[in-house]
Amino acid sequence: DAGVIQSPRHEVTEMGQEVTLRCKPISGHNSLFWYRQTMMRGLELLIYFNNNVPIDDSGMPEDRFSAKMPNASFSTLKIQPSEPRDSAVYFCASRRHMNTEAFFGQGTRLTVV
Amino acid sequence: AQTVTQSQPEMSVQEAETVTLSCTYDTSESDYYLFWYKQPPSRQMILVIRQEAYKQQNATENRFSVNFQKAAKSFSLKISDSQLGDAAMYFCAYRTIRDDKIIFGKGTRLHILP
Numbered sequence: 001d002a003g004v005i006q007s008p009r010h011e012v013t014e015m016g017q018e019v020t021l022r023c024k025p026i027s028g029h030n031s032l033f034w035y036r037q038t039m040m041r042g043l044e045l046l047i048y049f050n051n052n053v054p055i056d057d058s059g060m061p062e063d064r065f066s067a068k069m070p071n072a073s074f075s076t077l078k079i080q081p082s083e084p085r086d087s088a089v090y091f092c093a094s095r096r097h098m099n100t101e102a103f104f105g106q107g108t109r110l111t112v113v
Numbered sequence: 114a115q116t117v118t119q120s121q122p123e124m125s126v127q128e129a130e131t132v133t134l135s136c137t138y139d140t141s142e143s144d145y146y147l148f149w150y151k152q153p154p155s156r157q158m159i160l161v162i163r164q165e166a167y168k169q170q171n172a173t174e175n176r177f178s179v180n181f182q183k184a185a186k187s188f189s190l191k192i193s194d195s196q197l198g199d200a201a202m203y204f205c206a207y208r209t210i211r212d213d214k215i216i217f218g219k220g221t222r223l224h225i226l227p
Contacts, residue, residue, distance in 0.1 A: 031213045043204065043217040050213060089156065095213065100146045100165070102215055104158035 002026075004105035006092050012111045018080040021108045024073055025094030033102060034067055034077050035091040043091070049075065050097070082112045115140045117207050119218035126195045127226050133180075134190045134221050136205030144210045147181065147188045152202040152220070161203070164188065192223075200225045 005024040013019050025032050033048040047057040052069045060067070064083070069075040079086055089109050093102040116139045126132035138147070149161040164172045164181050171179050176193045192199055205218040 033213070033215070035217075042219040045214055045216070048213055055212075056214065091158065093158070093215075100208070101148065101160050101163055103160075104150075107156050109156075 004092055004094050004103055006090075006105035006108050008108060009106065010109045010111075012113065013082055015083055015112055016081045018078065019082045019086075019110060019112075021077040021090050021092075021110070023075045023077070023092030023105060025075070025092070026096075026103055027073065028096060029094035029103075030072075030097035031095040031102075032069060032075050033091075033093040033095070034075070035093065037089040037091060037107070038087075046077070079110075082110075084112045086110060087112050115142075115207055115209070115216050117205050117216050117218040119203075119205050119221050121221045122219070123222045123224070125224040125226055126192075128195055128197060130195055131191060131193045132195055132223065134192075134203050134205075134223065136188045136190070136218060138186050138188065138205070138207050140186070140207065140209070142209045142211070146208045146210070147179075148206040148208070148215070149177070149179070149188075149190045150204045150206060150217075151199075152204065153198075153200070158204075162190065195225050197225050197227065199223060
């Protein structure tokens with residue numbers, strides 16, 4: 001199993017541009033999570049899906065952030081327009097519904113200049 | 114709301130020695146899971162150990178063990194015979210059995226001194 005795959009690994013963009021982060025969960029996993037990691041706030045849960053349906057998006061910071069999961073094998077997190085304060089590492093994780101642990105991707109380091 | 118607190122932002126330990134990382138949490142739930150994740154410089158989040166709250170026996174994985182005190186809402190991680198490869202950020206995490214949200218502490222950076 002290849003694990004959770006995120007792309008790109010690094011992204012540098014200018015303020016105001018649209019950014020799309022991608023995630024392929026582990027096959028057979030029913031839950032998918034998007035986390036943001038910063039020095040100041042640690043790991044924050046942004047949104048999670050069960051069976052492709054968004055369950056809780058209360059962690060999404062503002063309307064500039066949106067996430068989709070069109071099928072069981074793909075999810076995107078979009079920021080539009082991006083701002084320097086969005087600079088962080090964004091993690092995607094997936095979990096088989098009846099298991100207890102989540103498996104993380106290697107993250108996307110986003111820098112907005 | 115559930116919270117997870119790691120009071121030690123950084124710790125150091127001599128190679129081959131034992132170190133304990135602290136974690137406390139706040140919840141009104143009776144059934145839940147607790148985890149310790151390791152994040153080395155590669156950025157990968159790796160599950161180290163997990164504990165089900167209904168189990169009284171402390172979980173153990175090789176050199177890693179926990180001290181789970183349910184009444185005190187404490188969940189510390191002990192690393193025995195520390196190795197250079199143990200140097201990383203360690204995150205304590207919590208999840209209720211009722212939903213999928215995993216809540217993380219702010220992390221403890223562990224340095225291993227050769």
